Amino acid sequence: MSRIADLLFPPMCAGCGEPVPYPDLALPPEALCPACRKAWDDARAELCVICGKPVSDCNCVPEALGKAGCKSFRKLVFYRPGNREEVQNRVIYRIKDRADASAISFLARELSTAIRKTLNERGIEPNDVFLTYLPRGKRAVLESGTDQAKELAKALSELLKIPLCHVIARKFWHNKPQKLLSTAERQKNAKAAFRLRTTEAVRGKCAILADDIVTSGASMSAAVRLLRRAGVKSFLSVAVASDENNRQPAAKQRSLDGELDGIYARHRL
């Protein structure tokens, strides 16, 4: 029935907002029009300077996340802060600014392949894994009507048949957005922002930790440290996008302070 609706009311492209032409009923609904799909595939093929692989095959971990004990980080594209024109940025805004089931399901399908591959490479049994996410602040959820990290984790859980555990909570009084802070403040803020809801069923397991964008890795690192305290044994971080700063070795990275934070603030990220 929903596929008939797709024909009558074609889904809007998550990249440009135009209707996606002639959906193929035999395939899952397309989230991108052909032009945006091409731009998206080009963005997925951008090379990571550290490992030399396309970003969608890269497993490099931002320094902060590595220090916290997370060895794998899968992402689809590099995010360029402050630029609304590029397709990867538009897709991210699409899932941040509203509840867009079609864009979420597209991104989950794209990420699920990378996740399966990493679990295989690391020899992790599906029974030993659970999915979780970094919940968004209540105010952001009220404003946009969605928690995109949670929606992404839900979609991944269904696709991968891996249980979703709501283990991490944001402290209710904690509303300071990461985007307005310097790198050092981000780490301190992230550490204070989250708490464990439960430690049930996570001890000895591998956590797949989902978020939409990883910037400095401060929030992910804080979540990894919390989960380690709950007995989680290993981690796979996954995000739709990694800040393009993370494609460089730490020594060559620009500072995330000042200039970058200004851009994030102006663009409501």
Ligand SMILES: [Zn+2]
């Ligand atoms: Zn498009």
Ligand SMILES: [Zn+2]
């Ligand atoms: Zn890499």
